[in-house]
Amino acid sequence: MPAYLLTWNPKNWRWHDLPDVARRLADGLPIEQRWSCGNSRSIAVGSRVFLLRQGVEPKGIVASGWVTKAPFAAPHWDTGRAATGEQAFFIMFAADALLNPAESQPLDVRAHVSGPLAEVQVDAQASGNSIPELVAAALSEAWAAHLGKEDQGLGRGDPELGAMEGEQRRRFVSHRARERALRAAKLEHARANSVDGRIRCEVPGCGFDFESIYGSIAAGFAHVHHLRPLADATAPTITKLEDLAVVCANCHAVIHRGGACRSLEALIPAVRE
Structure with a gap:
């Protein structure tokens, strides 16, 4: 790498x-x-x-x-x-x-x-x-x-950004570092593709913008959600940007309430109806 x-x-x-x-x-x-x-x-x-x-x-x-x-x-x-x-x-x-x-x-x-x-x-x-x-x-x-950490995994990456997730391994530091890079890349992708450079929740009917409520301290902030639950994987998988969604904290909590992984499109009743 x-x-x-x-x-x-x-x-x-x-x-x-x-x-x-x-x-x-x-x-x-x-x-x-x-x-x-x-x-x-x-x-x-x-x-x-x-x-x-x-x-x-x-x-x-x-x-x-x-x-x-x-x-x-x-x-x-x-x-x-x-x-x-x-x-x-x-x-x-x-x-x-x-x-x-x-x-x-x-x-x-x-x-x-x-x-x-x-x-x-x-x-x-x-x-x-x-x-x-x-x-x-x-x-x-x-x-x-x-x-004072384990080897951080240099030399184990991909030509295009993707993180190997769902695997229990000793190199946890490297694993978490790649996750952070993937999350940051997803947020940057969302910002770059928005009409005004702002990041909003991608759940249909929500669109929450952290920065509009909390000001500059929340600029560029949001949760990043796995559309495919890692727990469903039978083997380690490569997670790419299209496998992720930008969501707000409330939507993220409801998506996973009760241990579920609900679809974004069916989350808000008004949109379902």
Whole structure:
């Protein structure tokens, strides 16, 4: 599976809300982050990414995640260059780990003078560099050990985003990370295909919009429902975006009330009638 190294130099760009983002991720909230990918255009959804802090100490890997949106052009991350109309390419990724360097030591691979970790491009001049498979596997294991978790499953993904679900396995961290990436991709797909960029419940007759009620704190938020219950699967299956639906919390609860999995079309009486 493809893996890429993203870079961050605090001398060039200050990540002001990093402490808050790291705290929310630690609390179990889904985090989707935009990041510059340099000249890379072929980063596929579902790829693994690692974020390398450069420029100032402490240096090293501070984050990891799964790509939820392929490279796209947007105003440059440097506000001065953006003011002249210059653009840069970015990806979106669902973070599964993020360290705040003010509180936690990044994974510093500079001490490795031989072996795969010695090949990590700690002085990379651009973001979005491809990581060779053996290097990526070693980095994944070292990162997982640094976090105190199991190997997070690098090298076990799909060319198009899909998550292997319904399987009881030891690599639960990887399993949950892929689920978060799939959920984030579904919400992004719903936002991108709405007429006004808002996410609404897809149950016919509902259309609840969290942001319209709760404001910006709920922007982009909704539940994601499996149209095919995982419990019905006799073997692990690949879940794709078309197997999911965006729903509000109330509809989601009623869909599954009593252990059922009711169809969206028949959920609200007025629609049934």
